[in-house]
Amino acid sequence: MVRAQRPPADGLRGPRSRRSPGPTGRDLRYVPLTPEAYAEQQRAQGVPEEWVQLTVGLYEQVRSGGLACLPHHRHAIVVAWLAGQWAYHADQDREREAAAARPRVSGERVWDTDTLTYDHVEGGVGHPMTPPVGGAPDKTWMTCDGTVYTETIRDENAVHCLEHGAVWITYNGTATATDVKRLAGKVTRTPYTLMSPVTRQSGTITLSAWGHQLSVDSASDPRVEQFITAYVPGPRLRNRALPARAAVPPR
Incomplete structure (x- = not known):
């Protein structure tokens, strides 16, 4: 041998x-x-x-x-x-x-991504904006394979999705049932997106990517599609191997 x-x-x-x-x-x-x-x-x-x-x-x-x-x-x-x-x-x-x-979407807010930490945590984090567009994420992420959550989810889990390029669409209590249904249909057709209610946000409908955010009053606003097109997958993919399905299941 x-x-x-x-x-x-x-x-x-x-x-x-x-x-x-x-x-x-x-x-x-x-x-x-x-x-x-x-x-x-x-x-x-x-x-x-x-x-x-x-x-x-x-x-x-x-x-x-x-x-x-x-x-x-x-x-x-x-x-x-x-x-x-x-x-x-x-x-x-x-x-x-x-x-x-990349051309900015009209009304889009932008944060310096160098100021958004990527340190994973297990507890709660006081993010400086609602919904958060970055900052310390939880070590696990939410399912973001065109997933619609009908109940609130933890910011830290959603931020982990943003860290890997997903777009998070949220709405508060002033959004109409028609708008919610229209957004849900758009999300279910778009991988690397997730949707959930955030009652404490100021805007009726908010779209968030890592370091980018847009608020609109209606799901029919053309900027919704513009934002999704621009940031799915998002501008900051720290780990492109993120699976769209995670240990935190949709409710």
Whole structure:
């Protein structure tokens, strides 16, 4: 039986590392890229220069044994984590640019998303606006697969949906039965939306996305459709893998 050889002491499987086949024809040993080749590979993928320098610096430490205190198999994890950090921040930059270029819906209010925390909580949060457009969400989210709630839901659970790009449509006691029915029909046809009553809100009907909010007096207002079109999925998707169905079921 042929045993797979362990990677060399300075080995590292970075992105697209070159490999040499073992005796069975399978890739058993990883041949690390030089720091220069690794840097060029990152630049070719569009990584900003400051991130290239940061990741290459760590890459050199890994290859030289500077991170010998880490188990060998975790060296690549460290570099992969840095690459993930770059991808995350690059994605946020693109989202900000897209949000800045997107035409505003008339009457829409906008908050600086950098001031809206993403720290997950388990208890209640005193959000500064009603309904909230961001801030500390609960660790679980509401079902937001075009889901209509006929009873009030926790702000913190709904905010978790906004964090992942959903639009939350709410209404107070002044909304007519016709408006509520019309909104419910629109929501059930639109993934990444949810709807619920919020009796304490000032506007008759309010549409909220992460950092964006619009209040209207009637479901027939054309801005309702404009807001949904603009923000489903929303401008801030911190985790695009959010399933539309969650542990908190609709009532």
